[in-house]
Amino acid sequence: MDMQATKKKLNLKEKYRAMTRDLDWNPSYQKLEDIYPYASYEGVKIHDWEKWEDPFRLTMDAYWKYQAEKERKLYAIIDAYAQNNGHLNVTDARYLNAIKILLTGVTPLEYMAHRGFAHAGRQFPGAGPRVACLMQSLDEIRHAQTQIHSLSNYNKFYNGFHEFTHMFERVWFLSVSRSFFDDAVSAGPFEFIVSIGFSFEYVLTNLLFVPFVSGAAYNGDMGTMTFGFSAQSDEARHMTLGLEAIKFILEQDPANVPIVQRWIDKWTWRGYRVLTLVAMMMDYMLPKRIMSWKEAWEVYFEENGGALFKDLARYGIRPPKWLDQIAQDKDHISHQAWCTFYNYALAANFHTWIPSEEEMDWLARKYPNSFDKYYRPRLEYWREQAAQGNRFYNKTLPMLCQTCQIPMLFTEPGDPTKICYREADYKGEKYHFCSDGCKEIFENEPEKYIQAWLPVHQVYQGNCFPEGTDPTAEGFDPLAAVLRYYHLESGRDNLDFEGSEDQRNFAAWRGQATTNA
Amino acid sequence: MSVAAIKKYEFAPADSVDKFHGAQLLYVGWEDHLMFCAPFAFPLPPNMPFAALLEQVLPPVYGYHPDFARVDWAKAEWFKSGKPWRPDASKSLAENGLRHKDVIRFRTPGLTGIAGSCS
């Protein structure tokens, strides 16, 4: 890199002041509460917005300079990767299925984050957080764009990458990440910044963008490595914003502490549930593995999150609720999630498979307390059946959790052989949950979650068939109609990896790349 | 608690029974058989006999499991919302007290999944 470090007229603090506070003004002919109508209804009390200080002290001019440099690097690498048929250098075409989940389940969240931060930035009466939110909003749309650009190269060659925005709004498992973000952006600006800026960015995104992306690098996926690390370098700023937001809100008024505590509890749990997908991607979908989900969880959540909450204790904040259960779950959730997608491989935009013997041995070493006892017999039985041409495809729709919208696949804390059932009644209707966490979140705001667009219930209501479909016609095949509604081509985008078009094409093209045949 | 909002915040539930074309939802789970990753959701007519659930609805759903052929319904233990419950197979779902979005589970003593792993 050949960057010029220019001689400064102002020092960093002076420049930050000049380029944030000094751009602000006091309105004279409109009332503050009319300009910022969402600043008080959540109950958070702010007495002095001047106390907000962005530790990075990044100003817009410097922001453009460094972001432009990051973009130049990123696009040079992804162009070279595409030009050189880099996709044929990934370890194994099974890997690409993890990237399909990333494009359909994560990239649209970047766009939602862009909108959310643009909204929050508009609504905060302080100039400091407004500037920080503006930058984060721009970062997030950059992440969406760089991910789409990087992954569009795979869409030229492999199935399941097409129409990811269409799928995001319809496909059953994508409602998990979608409803998570809908929940956040439909909250007020303070809850939004605690949910995404603090709980999601600070406590959780490292797990996706650090160990998983390092795993992408290890599996030869230069495109994902590049956008992943480039995005996470922005996240470093976002985490700083999230932490600053929390400290600022807590320092402003003691009455803010219980409000923030409830949001930390809620959003750590909500984010943790969404990360179930990442757990499965790490343990089952990286052909070459660098660390298990459990190990990543210990480094990035238990150790790092532990340090964070110890630090926040001086404000009267305690660690998020349900940590006991989370600590037990780390031995199980990746396996439970993979088994779920193996069940419902008919209705997903990616392939699943039975791990190889060597991979099962790795899982057994990494999960000595759970894998051989609970999950290996299941996988071996499925393998045996598939070998006889009887691959298991579950065709009956599952019961979903009303809050996280994940099929009720999680087990009781302390007993991995029993599904965890919780329920609540509200205004004469019954609602079901996968956990104490999801139940409590519902009970705190039932009016919000009774509106949930639960994919299974929507199918049964008849809302998930292409327009003009007649479900009463003779021989009506509901599953085929739902797949058409998802824009998935059955036999091509779904089912097992074994025998898939992706598998055949990758083998043929890699053969051409390494021989003269 | 309620939702913090700038104006009145009240909505109709998305899944009330009137939206299911005459059916009501029933959730069913088979204990100790987690090869089926989660309990199932079924839209069923409330006047359907409980026996039809056992004889027509469940067999194609659970039949893949080698334990299912060995299920003795006479010995099955039933739970409704987690509490012991005794259905009458000759009566309808509604007559058995099953309402929209109720959850029932059954345990089949002696059957504990693939190699006893509760799979």
Added chain:
Amino acid sequence: MSTVFIALQANEDARPIIEAICADNPHAVLNEAPGMVKIDAEGRLVVRRSSIEERLGRAFDLQELQVNLITLSGHIDETEDEFTLSWNA
């Protein structure tokens, strides 16, 4: 004392930065992973402009860290000369 960390891309741009951090923080532990390095340090970690410039042979603006940074943890304090990560407890 809790651990702070900084992770950087394992590339040529970051090499002198990583060297400078390790030299200025003898208590830090360098962990290498595919495509990245993660530097853990108990309590506090400091990134010094002068140490980087010494290795780079040119003027360096600490905000250039952004370009090859992956992630970090801890409270940040940034001036022209030093970028510091720390926990208060």
